[in-house]
Amino acid sequence: MHSKTEFQEKLDIAWEETVSRQGSLPLADVKQMLDEVGIKLPNHRVRDIVQDIKNEGETEGDFLVKSGFEKLCLTLTEEDVAKTFKTSKQHDKDAEKIEGEMGTKHTVLNEEQAAFADWINNNLE
DSSP, X not given: OOOHHHHHHHHHHHHHXXXXXXXXXXXXXXXXXXXXXXXXXXXXXXXXXXHHHHHHTOSBTTEEXXXXXXXXXXXXXXXXXXXXXXXXXXXXXXXXXXXXXXXXXXEEEHHHHHHHHHHHHHHHO
16 A cells, blocks of 8 residues: 555645646546546446535535545545555465476475475375
């Protein structure tokens, strides 16, 4: 997940470029603004979010103030479960890489080999 300061910098830059003169964000531009700060959502989800914001009375007419947009972004990033997954496999130092037929690759930990050998030896007795 982005650090708060990194995200805040992105938000401030995007807000200045998009909204600087008006002071608040037109609801029609919420999708564009979310994209600019790195929150990619499908159009139908943005429509639902905008409708929820209107229903909760968090808008000023057809506009959203910066604090409301920051709250929205915070809520969306907290809900984004994809950011909790690991993005890369940690390579094990104590592993043996075995290439199989047809290009398959297997990684076997030395600990697994030892445990399996012990199990075989114990069950053969």
